[in-house]
Amino acid sequence: MHLHVRHESEYTYDIPVALGPQTLYLYPRTYPYQRLLDYSLTIEPKPSRVVRNVDVEGNVQQLAYFSHPTNRLQVTAEITLQSDEFNSFDFVLFPFETQRVPFRYPKYEQDLLQPYLERTGVTHRIEDWAKQLAAKAGWQTINFLIALNQAIREFTYEIREVGAPFPPEQTLTLRKGSCRDYTTLFMAACRSLGIAARFVSGYLFGNPQQEHQLHAWAEVYLPGAGWRGFDPTEGSVVSNRHIFLTSTAKPELAAPISGTFIGQANSHLRAELVFA
Secondary structure: OEEEEEEEEEEEEEEEEEEEEEEEOOOOOOOOOEEEEEEEEEEEOOOOEEEEEEOOOOOEEEEEEOOOOEEEEEEEEEEEEEEOOOOOOOOOOOOHHHHEOOOOOOHHHHHHOHHHHOOOOOOHHHHHHHHHHHHHOOOEHHHHHHHHHHHHHOOEEOOOOOOOOOOHHHHHHHOEEOHHHHHHHHHHHHHHOOOOEEEEEEEEOOOOOOOOOOEEEEEEEEOOOEEEEEEOOOOEEOOOOEEEEEEEOOHHHOOOEEEEEEOOOOEEEEEEEEEO
16 A cells, blocks of 8 residues: 655744754655655755765664754655555564573674663563563563553553653553653563564554654564564554654654754744645
């Protein structure tokens, strides 16, 4: 099927400001079952230069530079993808001992995965909770991931458009949060049992609650399967309805637009997503 999204962000300033370089993560990160058909990026005022590169984690990063003061910044990205159906569980975990948690990756993978194994946000309570879920799942890796996904899905969802994710233990204690709170809790629970996990930002089709804002979910690295997506907000594995913008070991690095300005102005953000 074809997925099309138009994402417009407009920053307005009450007095003109000098924009510093703006970092944009608005170019889709395609996967084997997704193919980019069309992409356009429009920026007003027109930048003096736009540099497109690949960052340290393999995401497409666009840097926009400006040379004149302005009282607004408008960024519009339009994406059209061909997204095919696929079986999210069509893999074999290998080495076979990784079919049970906790496990250790082969040495060469362990070294490369260190940023995604850091126990950021992992507390005794989260580790105990993860072990309880794993025990109920028979310590089977895939069954644990499914159980973890479903457990977080039962929390009370709330829309919080701005701000950093809550600490994972806070989300577990309150049993509520936004998609990015759910994702960071999922990551912490996985890392507590030695499973590499990363934060993904993008778009989700088919859920009216999510179709007017950016969405977040997690990916875990499974030997023999590679990076596989789990969406605790949906309580499901990631299929062909998700569009990936960026994936990172550190959720604070996933903002679609980030940058600075020089001036004493107050700023206001308006964002709009249109799906088709």
